[in-house]
Amino acid sequence: MELQLRGITKRFPGVLANDRIDLTVRSGEILGLLGENGAGKTTLMNILYGLYSADEGEILIEGEVQQFSGPGDAIAAGIGMVHQHFMLVPVFSVAENVVLGVEPTRRMPAWLGPALAGAFGAMIAGSSFALSWFGWPTWLWAILMAIVGGAVGFLARWAWPFLTRSKGKARRGGSINMREARRDVREISERYGLEVDPEAIIEDLPVGVQQRVEIIKVLFREAQFLVFDEPTAVLTPQEVQEFFGIVRSLRDAGKGIVFITHKLGEVIEISDRIAVLRDGRVVGEALPGEVDQNCLAEMMVGRPVELTVAKETATPGDAVLEVTDLVVLDEREHPAVNGVSFRVRAGEIVGIAGVQGNGQTELVRALTGMRPPLRGSIRIAGEEVAGADPRHIHRLGVAHVPEDRLRHGLVTAFTVAENMVLDSYHSAPYSRAFVMDWGKTREESRRLVEQFDVRTPSIEVKAANLSGGNQQKVIVAREFGRENVKLAVASQPTRGLDVGSIEYIHSQIVTQRDRGAAILIVSTELDEVMALSDRLLVMYRGKVVAELDPKQVTPAEVGLHMAGAKL
Amino acid sequence: MTAEAALRSPREIRRARYLGITYLVLSGFVLWFFGIGSWGEGIADFGMARPTDTFDWIPSLPVPAAAFAIGVAVVFAFMGGVQLVRGFGRWQNRILAIAFILFIFAFLGWAAAGQSFNLVGMLRTAVERSTPITFGALAGLLGERVAVINIAIEGQLLAGAFAGALVASITSNAWPGVVAAVLVGLFFGWVLAVLAIRYRVDQIIIGVVINIFVLGLTSFLTARILAPNPHLNRGIKLNSWRIPGLGDIPVIGPIFFDQTIFVYASLILVAVLAYTLFHTRWGLQARAVGEHPRAADTVGINVYRYRYLNVLLGGAVAGFGGAYFTIGTVGRFDENMTTGRGFIALAAMIFGRWHPVGALSAALIFGFADALAGKLGILQTGIPSEFLLMAPYIATLVVVTGIVGKARPPAADGQVYVKE
Numbered sequence: 001m002e003l004q005l006r007g008i009t010k011r012f013p014g015v016l017a018n019d020r021i022d023l024t025v026r027s028g029e030i031l032g033l034l035g036e037n038g039a040g041k042t043t044l045m046n047i048l049y050g051l052y053s054a055d056e057g058e059i060l061i062e063g064e065v066q067q068f069s070g071p072g073d074a075i076a077a078g079i080g081m082v083h084q085h086f087m088l089v090p091v092f093s094v095a096e097n098v099v100l101g102v103e104p105t106r107r108m109p110a111w112l113g114p115a116l117a118g119a120f121g122a123m124i125a126g127s128s129f130a131l132s133w134f135g136w137p138t139w140l141w142a143i144l145m146a147i148v149g150g151a152v153g154f155l156a157r158w159a160w161p162f163l164t165r166s167k168g169k170a171r172r173g174g175s176i177n178m179r180e181a182r183r184d185v186r187e188i189s190e191r192y193g194l195e196v197d198p199e200a201i202i203e204d205l206p207v208g209v210q211q212r213v214e215i216i217k218v219l220f221r222e223a224q225f226l227v228f229d230e231p232t233a234v235l236t237p238q239e240v241q242e243f244f245g246i247v248r249s250l251r252d253a254g255k256g257i258v259f260i261t262h263k264l265g266e267v268i269e270i271s272d273r274i275a276v277l278r279d280g281r282v283v284g285e286a287l288p289g290e291v292d293q294n295c296l297a298e299m300m301v302g303r304p305v306e307l308t309v310a311k312e313t314a315t316p317g318d319a320v321l322e323v324t325d326l327v328v329l330d331e332r333e334h335p336a337v338n339g340v341s342f343r344v345r346a347g348e349i350v351g352i353a354g355v356q357g358n359g360q361t362e363l364v365r366a367l368t369g370m371r372p373p374l375r376g377s378i379r380i381a382g383e384e385v386a387g388a389d390p391r392h393i394h395r396l397g398v399a400h401v402p403e404d405r406l407r408h409g410l411v412t413a414f415t416v417a418e419n420m421v422l423d424s425y426h427s428a429p430y431s432r433a434f435v436m437d438w439g440k441t442r443e444e445s446r447r448l449v450e451q452f453d454v455r456t457p458s459i460e461v462k463a464a465n466l467s468g469g470n471q472q473k474v475i476v477a478r479e480f481g482r483e484n485v486k487l488a489v490a491s492q493p494t495r496g497l498d499v500g501s502i503e504y505i506h507s508q509i510v511t512q513r514d515r516g517a518a519i520l521i522v523s524t525e526l527d528e529v530m531a532l533s534d535r536l537l538v539m540y541r542g543k544v545v546a547e548l549d550p551k552q553v554t555p556a557e558v559g560l561h562m563a564g565a566k567l
Numbered sequence: 568m569t570a571e572a573a574l575r576s577p578r579e580i581r582r583a584r585y586l587g588i589t590y591l592v593l594s595g596f597v598l599w600f601f602g603i604g605s606w607g608e609g610i611a612d613f614g615m616a617r618p619t620d621t622f623d624w625i626p627s628l629p630v631p632a633a634a635f636a637i638g639v640a641v642v643f644a645f646m647g648g649v650q651l652v653r654g655f656g657r658w659q660n661r662i663l664a665i666a667f668i669l670f671i672f673a674f675l676g677w678a679a680a681g682q683s684f685n686l687v688g689m690l691r692t693a694v695e696r697s698t699p700i701t702f703g704a705l706a707g708l709l710g711e712r713v714a715v716i717n718i719a720i721e722g723q724l725l726a727g728a729f730a731g732a733l734v735a736s737i738t739s740n741a742w743p744g745v746v747a748a749v750l751v752g753l754f755f756g757w758v759l760a761v762l763a764i765r766y767r768v769d770q771i772i773i774g775v776v777i778n779i780f781v782l783g784l785t786s787f788l789t790a791r792i793l794a795p796n797p798h799l800n801r802g803i804k805l806n807s808w809r810i811p812g813l814g815d816i817p818v819i820g821p822i823f824f825d826q827t828i829f830v831y832a833s834l835i836l837v838a839v840l841a842y843t844l845f846h847t848r849w850g851l852q853a854r855a856v857g858e859h860p861r862a863a864d865t866v867g868i869n870v871y872r873y874r875y876l877n878v879l880l881g882g883a884v885a886g887f888g889g890a891y892f893t894i895g896t897v898g899r900f901d902e903n904m905t906t907g908r909g910f911i912a913l914a915a916m917i918f919g920r921w922h923p924v925g926a927l928s929a930a931l932i933f934g935f936a937d938a939l940a941g942k943l944g945i946l947q948t949g950i951p952s953e954f955l956l957m958a959p960y961i962a963t964l965v966v967v968t969g970i971v972g973k974a975r976p977p978a979a980d981g982q983v984y985v986k987e
Contacts, residue, residue: 073867087853087859087865087866088862089863091858092851092854093976096654096851100851100852100855101866101867174848174849176846211603437874
């Protein structure tokens with residue numbers, strides 16, 4: 001089979017997200033779709049999956065033009081998508097998630113509906129026995145209503161498929177046959193080697209397993225073409241290898257696969273063919289045997305790119321941050337950080353690697369005062385700050401680039417200028433008594449915008465209207481632009497950014513280090529922490545399980561630690 | 568032991584400790600007020616049948632109030648001790664329910680000491696009073712399971728009550744009134760649905776507005792139309808219907824099976840929803856819409872259609888429940904006759920953790936409090952009945968603060984869903 005995209009164009013206000021894109025995927029091949037964040041990959045796949053409709057162009061399967069008005073149509077046409085953010089209901093079981101929307105049902109016995117409706121009718125008549133309409137006795141009414149109810153029941157039975165119209169594998173009837181669902185899940189998981197317990201609840205499962213559930217979900221819908229959107233972002237290097245094994249076996253089973261990523265190494269490793277997307281256009285196609293990473297990077301970004309971070313050897317000074325036996329609870333009151341001790345010295349970058357959800361978020365929150373720790377000590381420049389409030393910690397010279405820039409880094413409804421002084425608006429020179437000094441504020445933010453190369457039409461633009469890269473630059477400018485940063489805590493500093501912004505933010509971090517600041521980088525992108533750090537810590541289940549020299553280890557070794565393997 | 572202790576979070580430990588202390592305090596309270604307080608007051612005579620029942624000869628149940636209260640106090644002390652020392656683990660909430668029932672009976676024994684008191688009659692009233700609360704809670708649950716918060720239940724109940732009385736009076740027949748109540752409930756469900764789903768207005772605000780609007784409108788129409796035209800508010804109602812067979816069972820029969828169709832319908836609806844929500848395609852898909860609408864969307868479920876359908880259904884259910892106030896009991900419509908039952912219904916929904924059977928249980932408890940408040944005056948206990956009417960709200964506060972375990976609403980509750 002062949003899936004073809006022909007001349008797909010999609011415009012959003014002010015942006016041409018997809019510009020006449022042509023792509024073809026055949027059964028039994030893996031197409032790598034490489035592109036930076038913002039290149040239009042996700043838009044394209046949402047069009048393919050029926051979530052958006054294209055302004056121009058068409059989708060063909062086996063040469064036939066398809067009309068998708070929603071994901072249901074795409075699923076029915078044999079297209080399956082594994083989303084970057086899993087589309088699983090956390091409180092449902094594996095089997096329930098897999099069958100959602102195409103549930104196998106038990107047939108309701110034909111007499112049940114009419115019988116119930118008849119009984120209801122009789123009851124209505126029976127309970128109004130005091131009223132004797134037309135002089136008829138109550139029992140006559142009861143019988144009559146039973147007949148009417150029965151008729152209504154039959155009518156409803158007949159109308160049911162129209163009322164619950166849904167396409168694809170939908171079957172008649174309402175009662176879900178969970179036993180059949182579990183059996184189907186087990187069958188698929190055995191056939192493709194996707195081990196999972198059909199009765200497990202999603203929120204109790206690790207992400208790697210959740211991804212398997214997503215794949216089973218797609219296979220259950222008998223998809224012929226599978227689209228994976230950044231599937232490796234949440235996996236350890238070992239899990240990535242396992243995942244690649246699964247993808248290859250799916251290809252060998254005759255599925256056509258689209259693998260969307262921005263990771264150069266992975267796209268070369270797994271693809272049979274590579275298409276590179278830039279600014280909404282396909283800028284080139286390549287075969288993985290014929291290109292190297294540098295060449296692909298250049299196609300992806302449009303100019304030669306430095307893939308490593310340029311920095312001198314660190315010359316660490318005194319310890320700035322000392323963490324001892326720290327225990328932090330997460331929202332569900334479980335110890336997410338469970339007895340962590342480490343130090344960060346002035347003039348060095350310490351990286352924390354780990355799979356998402358191993359306590360990094362809570363560690364950073366405790367360090368920056370956003371969540372008081374249960375036990376343990378945090379000393380910054382000699383002062384105990386465990387449980388202190390964020391402003392107090394900030395005043396000690398701590399810069400914080402938070403994990404989620406839209407929720408904790410910026411007020412998106414505020415202007416760039418306002419966001420630039422979010423940490424210092426309350427004191428001179430930006431305010432006096434209760435009154436803001438907007439002149440000073442604008443002056444300072446103009447300086448920062450220029451110094452940190454924030455691309456914004458004006459400082460009066462709302463932060464929400466900037467691109468992700470520029471939003472991140474606003475945060476970095478605010479946090480790093482102060483004098484005398486002693487400690488910088490940066491969490492996922494480059495998540496979802498384009499290569500240019502990544503390069504810039506990395507260089508700012510190194511500059512801060514060379515100025516003498518202590519830097520703590522937390523990132524789930526292993527390549528990033530390995531390139532930036534002078535010293536690498538690995539977190540697994542709330543503990544620091546390894547301290548490594550990034551120059552001495554391979555990603556695979558770090559990956560083993562990330563997976564909790566004892567070496 | 569240490570491993571298990573480490574797994575329990577500080578909040579859980581604190582909660583268990585509070586519970587233990589509460590039991591001990593209750594023990595002392597029961598001992599002092601109900602035990603010592605009813606010392607020598609003699610026996611509380613609980614009637615177990617009504618004169619109209621099939622088995623009207625069932626003897627009443629004499630309870631020595633003081634002795635019973637002292638026994639309850641001892642049980643409470645034991646429960647408190649166990650709770651503090653090792654906890655009840657998974658049984659914690661069941662034990663709490665038992666404690667609640669024991670406390671109520673100790674209280675009843677004290678209140679009725681030296682008098683006779685028709686227990687079956689009061690429980691029957693409790694079931695009756697719980698009916699509109701059950702309907703309201705089911706209406707709320709239908710909406711919140713697809714993540715639309717329905718604060719307008721109070722208004723929908725009131726509108727249903729009004730329309731029911733008016734149409735029944737016009738047509739001289741209760742059934743058109745019931746149909747009208749359902750349609751009016753449906754209409755206000757539709758208003759909520761359109762504003763909340765299509766126009767994405769804040770759901771709480773719409774709910775409050777509908778409540779105020781309905782209260783104002785029905786009060787106005789009552790004063791201007793019903794009051795001068797008594798034939799439009801004639802008190803047409805449905806009588807209770809003793810189900811043949813079931814209604815003859817001693818004790819249970821008169822409580823549950825000698826009621827109006829509203830009571831039966833509420834019980835049937837609870838059973839139907841408990842089954843359909845958790846065992847049918849509609850239920851699974853609706854819950855998916857309430858928990859993770861985007862996930863539902865990506866598997867081809869029409870999120871908006873489910874939200875409309877459920878909110879409309881909820882409106883119809885609330886309208887039907889509203890008809891209970893007029894057609895199901897007194898027949899006549901009075902200004903603001905729902906008196907906050909819609910809000911109690913919301914409390915029952917939360918108390919019942921968004922489960923139909925839980926909602927029914929909570930509604931029964933609140934209905935019991937309501938019925939008890941009515942009887943307190945007769946028993947001359949000196950306790951203002953308003954205290955008991957506060958019970959649902961206090962119980963809800965307790966639930967929301969998490970002492971009885973965390974009540975977890977559908978994850979997307981109240982959130983607008985915007986298709987990409």
